[in-house]
Amino acid sequence: MMKNRKIREIFKRKNKNPIVCLTAYSKTIAEILDKYCDIVLVGDSLGMVLYGMESTREVNLDMIINHAKSVKKGISKSVLVIDMPYQTYRNEKEAYKNAKKIIKSTKCDALKLEGGKKIINTIKYLINKNIPVMGHIGLLPQSERRKFKFKGRSSVERKRIIEDAILLSEAGVFAIVIECVEESLAKIISKSIPVPTIGIGASKHCDGQILVTDDLLGLSNFTPRFIRKYSNIKKIINKSVLRFRRDVINRNFPGRKNIY
Numbered sequence: 001m002m003k004n005r006k007i008r009e010i011f012k013r014k015n016k017n018p019i020v021c022l023t024a025y026s027k028t029i030a031e032i033l034d035k036y037c038d039i040v041l042v043g044d045s046l047g048m049v050l051y052g053m054e055s056t057r058e059v060n061l062d063m064i065i066n067h068a069k070s071v072k073k074g075i076s077k078s079v080l081v082i083d084m085p086y087q088t089y090r091n092e093k094e095a096y097k098n099a100k101k102i103i104k105s106t107k108c109d110a111l112k113l114e115g116g117k118k119i120i121n122t123i124k125y126l127i128n129k130n131i132p133v134m135g136h137i138g139l140l141p142q143s144e145r146r147k148f149k150f151k152g153r154s155s156v157e158r159k160r161i162i163e164d165a166i167l168l169s170e171a172g173v174f175a176i177v178i179e180c181v182e183e184s185l186a187k188i189i190s191k192s193i194p195v196p197t198i199g200i201g202a203s204k205h206c207d208g209q210i211l212v213t214d215d216l217l218g219l220s221n222f223t224p225r226f227i228r229k230y231s232n233i234k235k236i237i238n239k240s241v242l243r244f245r246r247d248v249i250n251r252n253f254p255g256r257k258n259i260y
């Protein structure tokens, strides 16, 4: 039974109006996203996007908690989900201890863990302790050693991902992120389980979509085909900084209005 009303509302959106989700790492961005999103995720993508790390595996508990605290200050209506970092949920006890720490310090609504069958007992354990969990299947950045490639090419891989989805659904997750899987596989999964699916590179057949906000804004250099750039913020920042530089050099800044 899902106690949190906002989480229940997300669960009920299966096959209804699409669920809008984006990532946030700070209060400023969260304040904007909160007006338009159903779910705001503090993703461990922040390691690569903000900190320039090689992979999400380098993100630790303190980093995600600090960013989540900032994001929480900008959220009033959306469901706030936090990623559990790599190696913070290797067994049930460890997962529960760290999950409690994240929830206590950030007041978030739910946690996201990567994986299906391999971590199913841990996920069941957290849900039994009344911790709302969002699943994540398909491409799993915390487990990926090679370059990111879409999943669902072989029948063995497809079977495994479908099995993961069914196990997570039966365990009681309230939504499942499906990352980078072939279109027909995303469609089969979305049609076979009662849990809303949130796609990233997983076709329009999912019940909702998520992107990394920096990618959507054109702030990152990441350009896989599943991203649609809605803006070129980098260009705007470049122009503004160049104008500031010129004004400083030409002694046009500060102006009369900027002094005391």
Ligand code: KIV
Pocket (backbone or CB within 6 Å): 023, 041, 042, 043, 044, 045, 046, 083, 177, 200, 210, 211, 212
């Ligand atoms: O870490 C993240 O931002 C994510 C999304 C890409 C789904 O897991």
